[in-house]
Each structure stands twice: as structure tokens, then as C-alpha cells.
Amino acid sequence: MPARHIGSVAVNAATVLQCILAATLCAQPATENPVLKKPYFQRLANLRANAESLDPEDVAELREILRDSPEEARLRPGQLHAYKNEIANILFAREPVPQGLPGQFIAMAEEEVQGSVWRDYCIQHLGANLENFAPAVRRECVKLFYRKTRKSKAGIAGTALIALSNASELHEVDIERVARRAYEVVADEKMGPARMTALQICVENGFSKALPLARELADSASDINLRASALAAVGILGGAEDVALLERSAKSGLYRVRTAAKAALARLERREAASG
Numbered sequence: 001m002p003a004r005h006i007g008s009v010a011v012n013a014a015t016v017l018q019c020i021l022a023a024t025l026c027a028q029p030a031t032e033n034p035v036l037k038k039p040y041f042q043r044l045a046n047l048r049a050n051a052e053s054l055d056p057e058d059v060a061e062l063r064e065i066l067r068d069s070p071e072e073a074r075l076r077p078g079q080l081h082a083y084k085n086e087i088a089n090i091l092f093a094r095e096p097v098p099q100g101l102p103g104q105f106i107a108m109a110e111e112e113v114q115g116s117v118w119r120d121y122c123i124q125h126l127g128a129n130l131e132n133f134a135p136a137v138r139r140e141c142v143k144l145f146y147r148k149t150r151k152s153k154a155g156i157a158g159t160a161l162i163a164l165s166n167a168s169e170l171h172e173v174d175i176e177r178v179a180r181r182a183y184e185v186v187a188d189e190k191m192g193p194a195r196m197t198a199l200q201i202c203v204e205n206g207f208s209k210a211l212p213l214a215r216e217l218a219d220s221a222s223d224i225n226l227r228a229s230a231l232a233a234v235g236i237l238g239g240a241e242d243v244a245l246l247e248r249s250a251k252s253g254l255y256r257v258r259t260a261a262k263a264a265l266a267r268l269e270r271r272e273a274a275s276g
Contacts, residue, residue, distance in 0.1 A: 040079045044086060051090045059098055062087045066108065081117050088121070092129045102126060102137045106144050116153045123148060123156065127163025131170055138172050149181050152190045158197030161185065165201055179207040186213055196229045203233045211237045218261075219245060228260035235264025243268065 054062070065073065066087060070080050091101055108114050109122035126141045133141065145167065148160035161182050168175040178201065185191045185198035199217075202210035214237060217230035231249055234242050246268070249261035 158194035
């Protein structure tokens with residue numbers, strides 16, 4: 001199966017500005033590898049231009065770069081993450097996938113020295129390309145994903161839950177088990193942004209046991225984004241008994257809460273009309 005590309009090296013305006021400001025740093029003399037003498041955007045252009053003609057030595061060198069720190073690569077962290085992401089897209093698109101590449105990504109996802117952002121990327125790439133791996137490697141990936149659903153840093157648990165949800169489509173995991181784990185993440189206040197992702201996975205899989213918690217969060221969550229997500233969940237999982245909660249929220253002074261509540265009410269009304 002074709003590889004799925006992650007992110008397409010998308011960077012926001014602030015990151016682009018940082019890249020431009022950092023260009024002089026990237027152009028400083030480096031080690032024996034001539035590509036490291038190039039500014040960031042030229043490195044990306046060179047990488048893409050040669051993606052189809054990589055020989056084994058090139059592949060090995062790119063795999064070494066995946067472990068580089070910003071200081072070693074002479075790039076700022078945001079630039080390096082985008083560059084590594086592009087390398088990963090290219091390597092996972094090769095047929096066959098380079099031997100040991102999934103194992104390298106499993107290892108990097110466990111290494112604290114890699115930083116939370118790149119470890120999150122590693123999980124994304126493993127989840128997106130799971131169908132291209134041998135059964136034994138898939139099982140190792142699934143074990144990794146479950147472990148990472150218990151990590152509260154930087155939303156990694158949410159990324160791992162998405163990877164598990166993708167794995168369920170390949171019959172590698174029981175989606176009911178994934179939904180239960182997602183519910184546990186929603187209920188854990190230490191999980192931060194991952195709670196929204198987890199709630200979405202509960203909703204997508206019709207996990208109705210999450211409804212009471214969604215109601216509670218919709219009414220009182222201090223995180224506005226989580227509260228809006230919970231209102232949307234109530235609109236999907238809930239029923240006529242939730243109209244009062246949604247109507248009250250629709251009068252909120254908070255725009256995001258008010259908008260989410262109105263959308264949830266409209267969804268309930270359409271469902272009631274269709275069933276009536």
C-alpha cells in the first residue's frame with residue numbers, strides 16, 4: 001500500500017519567519033557533508049529533488065539525520081522537525097520500506113532526548129504506515145501506541161489514540177478497547193489537550209458511556225476548547241434530555257461555547273426531526 005505523508009512539511013507564518021531569520025545560521029560552514037552547508041529551504045529543495053534517486057548510502061545518511069539535534073543539524077527546532085518529517089515521508093514511501101526503519105521510529109518514540117515534538121511525529125508516521133509493516137512489527141507498534149496513551153506531555157496520548165484507531169481498521173486492535181482507553185484519557189485531568197482527541201474518538205465510535213462525562217465537561221470545563229468539544233459530543237451522543245444544557249450554553253458570553261452549543265442543538269433537532 002502507498003505510504004501516507006504526514007504534514008507535508010506545513011509550517012505556520014511564525015515558523016516561516018523564524019526560518020528566514022535563521023537562514024544565515026544555516027549557511028555557516030559545517031562538517032564534511034556539503035548539504036549541511038545549505039540554507040534550510042535549499043536543503044528541502046535538494047532533498048525533494050533527489051528523493052527518487054537515493055542509493056543505499058543516501059538512505060543510511062538520511063536515517064542518521066533523523067537522530068540529529070538542532071545543534072548538530074545547524075537548524076532551529078521547528079526547521080529540523082519539518083526537515084525530519086520530509087525525510088520520513090520520503091523513506092516510508094520507498095518500496096520496500098527500508099529494513100529496520102519502523103524499528104528505528106519505535107526506538108526514537110521512546111527516547112526522551114528526541115523531544116516531545118519529534119516523538120509525536122514518530123508515532124504519527126508509524127500509525128499512518130502501519131498497513132505496510134510485517135505483522136510482528138505491527139504488534140510492536142500497537143504496544144508502543146498503548147504505552148504512549150499514558151503519557152500526558154504535549155498531546156502525545158492523543159496522537160497515540162489516533163494511531164490505535166487507525167490500527168483498529170486493520171483489525172490489529174479491538175476498537176472497544178481503544179474507546180475505553182480514550183474514555184480514561186478524557187477523565188484524566190492531567191492529560192491536557194489529549195482529552196479533546198480522546199473525546200472525539202469516543203464519539204466517532206459511539207461510546208455512549210462517555211456521555212455523562214461529556215455533559216459534565218460541557219457544563220463546567222475550565223478549558224474552553226475542551227468545553228466546546230464536549231458540547232459537540234453531547235450533540236452527537238445525547239438526546240432530548242440534553243436540550244436544557246445546550247440551550248443554557250447557547251446563551252454563554254463565551255463565543256466558542258455559544259457557537260458549539262448552537263451547533264449541537266441544531267444537530268439534535270435534525271436528528272429528532274428525522275426520527276419523528
